[in-house]
Amino acid sequence: MVAVTEHGQRISTCLPRRAMLAPHLSRSVRTSHALRLFTARSSSVAMTTRQRARQFPSSGFEMIDPSQQVEEERLPRYRQKDYYPMSIGQVVEDRYQTVGKLGFGTSSTVWLCRDLTKEQATYWALKVHVHTLTHSQELQVYRHLESKASELSDHPGLPHVRRFEDHFSLQGPDGEHIVFIMTPLGMSLATLQGMQSDRVFQRQLVNSALGQMLLGLSCLHDVDIIHSDLHSDNLLVAITETDVLSMVEENEFKTPSARKVLEGRTIHVSQYLLGGAGPLTISDLGQARVGKEHRGNAMPVQYRAPEVILDMPWGNAIDIWGAALLTWDLFEQQSLFRIYDEHSPEQNDAQHLAAMTALLGPPPPEFLQRSELTQKYWNMNGQWHGPVPLPPSQSLESRISKAFTAAAEDRELLANLLERCLAWLPEERPDALQAYMHPWLRGDTPESRQVWGNG
Numbered sequence: 001m002v003a004v005t006e007h008g009q010r011i012s013t014c015l016p017r018r019a020m021l022a023p024h025l026s027r028s029v030r031t032s033h034a035l036r037l038f039t040a041r042s043s044s045v046a047m048t049t050r051q052r053a054r055q056f057p058s059s060g061f062e063m064i065d066p067s068q069q070v071e072e073e074r075l076p077r078y079r080q081k082d083y084y085p086m087s088i089g090q091v092v093e094d095r096y097q098t099v100g101k102l103g104f105g106t107s108s109t110v111w112l113c114r115d116l117t118k119e120q121a122t123y124w125a126l127k128v129h130v131h132t133l134t135h136s137q138e139l140q141v142y143r144h145l146e147s148k149a150s151e152l153s154d155h156p157g158l159p160h161v162r163r164f165e166d167h168f169s170l171q172g173p174d175g176e177h178i179v180f181i182m183t184p185l186g187m188s189l190a191t192l193q194g195m196q197s198d199r200v201f202q203r204q205l206v207n208s209a210l211g212q213m214l215l216g217l218s219c220l221h222d223v224d225i226i227h228s229d230l231h232s233d234n235l236l237v238a239i240t241e242t243d244v245l246s247m248v249e250e251n252e253f254k255t256p257s258a259r260k261v262l263e264g265r266t267i268h269v270s271q272y273l274l275g276g277a278g279p280l281t282i283s284d285l286g287q288a289r290v291g292k293e294h295r296g297n298a299m300p301v302q303y304r305a306p307e308v309i310l311d312m313p314w315g316n317a318i319d320i321w322g323a324a325l326l327t328w329d330l331f332e333q334q335s336l337f338r339i340y341d342e343h344s345p346e347q348n349d350a351q352h353l354a355a356m357t358a359l360l361g362p363p364p365p366e367f368l369q370r371s372e373l374t375q376k377y378w379n380m381n382g383q384w385h386g387p388v389p390l391p392p393s394q395s396l397e398s399r400i401s402k403a404f405t406a407a408a409e410d411r412e413l414l415a416n417l418l419e420r421c422l423a424w425l426p427e428e429r430p431d432a433l434q435a436y437m438h439p440w441l442r443g444d445t446p447e448s449r450q451v452w453g454n455g
Contacts, residue, residue, distance in 0.1 A: 049119040053097045056089035061256035064269075070260055071267055072104040082130040084172045085265030086111055088252055092179070093168055096126060099249035100257070101268040102184070107133055107286065112184055112248055112273075123245040124165065125184040131175030138286040139167060139178065141225060148223040157219030157432075160212050162236070162283040173264070185281055186239045186273045190232035193330065201330045203405050209235070210327045211441050212280040217323065218432035220282070221316045228298040229287035230322040232329070238278025248273065292316075301348070302338050306356060306363070307426055309349050310371040317426035320435060324421035331404045336396075350388045353377050357384050358391040363424040396422075413440040 064070055072078055086109060091097045096113035103110045108129045115122040129136065142164040145152070152158055165181040189209065193199055201209070213235065220227055227234075239245070248271055251257075260267040287298065293313050299305065305321040307314045328336050336359065340351035354377075357363070362382030368374045377386040384390045397415035405411055417438045423429045430438070437451040 049117075051114070051116045051118070053091050053116060054089070056099075056252055057256050062258035064258055064260035064267075066260060066262060068260070071101075071269060072109060073267065075104075075106055077106070080262075080265070081174045082132050083109060083265075084128045084131070084170060084177045086128060087266050088257075088268055091116070092126070092170055096124065096181075098126070099123075100252055101270045102273060103270050105284075112245065112271075114249065121246055123184055123242075123249075125182045127180040127182060128170065129178045129180075131172055131177050133178060136167075136178050136286075137288065138180075138284070141285040141288045141290060144225065144290050145223065151223060152219060155219045155222065157215035157217070157222075159238070159279045160216030160281055161219050162281050162285075184239060184245060184273065185236040185283065186275060186278070187237060188233045189235040189237070189280065189330070191272060192237065192274075193232060198333065200333060200404070203331070203410075206327060206330045206404075207441060209280055209330060210323065211436060213282065213323055213326075214432045214436040214441075216280075216282040217316075217319050218436065220288070221319070221432055224290060224292055224316075225285075226289045226291075226294070226316045227282060227285065227287070227319050228289055228322075229284065229300065230282075230319060230326050231300050231303065232326060234282065234284040236281045236283050237274070238281050239273060240276030240278045242275065244273055244275030302335060304352070305426070306353065306367075306424060307370070309352060310373045312371045315426060316431075317429045320421050320429045320432065321426075323432075323435075324418045328418065332399070332401060336399070347388070350377065350386050354384065354386055354388050354390050358393050359396060360419070360422060360424065367424045410440070413438075416440070 072083060073080075086092075086098055086101075088098050088100060092113075095115060095117050097116055098111045098113050100112040101109065102112050102125060108127050111126045111128065113124050113126050115124060145161075145164075162185065163183045165183065167178060167180050170177045170179050193201060213230070217227065251271070257271060258269045289298075293315050295311065295313050298308050298314065299318060299322055303322045303325045305314065305318040306312075308318060325336055337352055337355050339348060340355075341347040357378075362378065362384070363374070365380065365382065368378055368380065368382065377384065379385055395415070396419055397411055400411045400414060402411075405414065417435065417440045420438075421429055421435060434451055436442070437448050439445075439448045439452060442448040
């Protein structure tokens with residue numbers, strides 16, 4: 001089992017909001033790493049010393065059958081020509097030599113690269129976007145973060161937001177690709193969860209993961225950034241043992257990774273990085289929004305907050321809703337809510353809202369007045385009259401498995417935290433810092449009681 005650890009222990013709520021969390025960072029993190037976290041670096045480097053590019057093996061690897069779909073080919077709506085045809089050993093920008101593939105997604109592939117301009121072995125992760133991404137929302141968000149660097153320099157959530165170094169454009173055969181230069185991180189929480197017995201985490205890791213996620217969200221929310229796309233694939237474990245990066249490169253010489261060779265491109269199989277248990281890091285800001293209030297579709301379907309489903313204005317409280325549902329999925333095999341109908345969005349919304357009503361009780365009148373769409377599902381008193389039957393009522397606490405936490409008091413505390421985060425009214429949900437101070441996360445301390453009272 002790999003533990004995801006936090007920095008520090010207790011905090012004082014008697015201090016100003018930012019100072020409350022200061023003990024969670026070492027002095028070196030607060031004064032050095034944090035100050036340069038979002039500062040973009042120029043890609044023009046004085047070429048005083050330079051490493052030679054290495055010649056990677058052209059044989060000795062498993063050849064995947066061309067008829068078999070692998071990696072990004074398995075994604076829905078995949079189009080080969082949208083992706084840049086990167087290969088291991090390739091040098092881009094006359095500086096970065098790719099030494100391994102780290103992952104892929106619907107809008108990019110990620111590669112581990114060695115910086116040839118550095119005398120000592122230095123590695124970066126290159127996130128190579130599809131050429132159809134002509135406007136990068138993620139780049140705009142990082143620029144906003146950079147403009148707020150001085151405000152975030154001592155924020156304890158800073159190590160829990162992925163670091164951005166720089167970017168450049170790469171010309172491909174079918175168009176121009178935006179490339180991010182980023183610090184390499186380890187495997188995702190989703191990948192790590194898949195390695196666990198029964199695909200669930202133990203209490204200690206869930207507690208730690210949620211705490212770190214909330215610190216990262218507090219950092220983003222404090223500068224008016226809403227992530228809006230929280231899921232376990234977007235939470236990565238940072239690397240503390242950097243030797244693993246050179247091991248990835250050497251592995252490509254000793255036992256080259258499997259690949260599929262096609263005309264004009266090679267599709268490589270990704271390697272997982274796991275080198276120590278660093279901070280859990282919120283990544284992928286491609287769906288993030290800057291500002292306090294927005295409208296329209298957002299969030300993974302099964303994690304959508306009710307105000308999103310019902311086309312109400314929404315703010316950073318949707319991240320608190322999403323964090324609660326994501327946390328549930330870390331320790332329970334059956335999600336609180338799911339995708340009910342893949343073919344009919346209307347039917348899916350109806351079943352989703354019915355499941356919310358059965359679990360959380362009817363929405364308050366104030367909520368019902370915020371959108372005309374609520375009339376399809378409830379009367380003015382909050383009684384359900386939607387197009388699908390209401391599931392049997394069941395309390396959230398009763399659904400928490402005793403295998404996860406045997407103590408009744410602990411289940412009660414956890415249910416209290418999740419219920420607060422799943423309030424119908426967004427303004428009744430705790431903010432990220434308040435949730436972080438909940439007794440289930442911090443224990444029964446004077447600090448948590450000052451924020452939460454007796455629950």
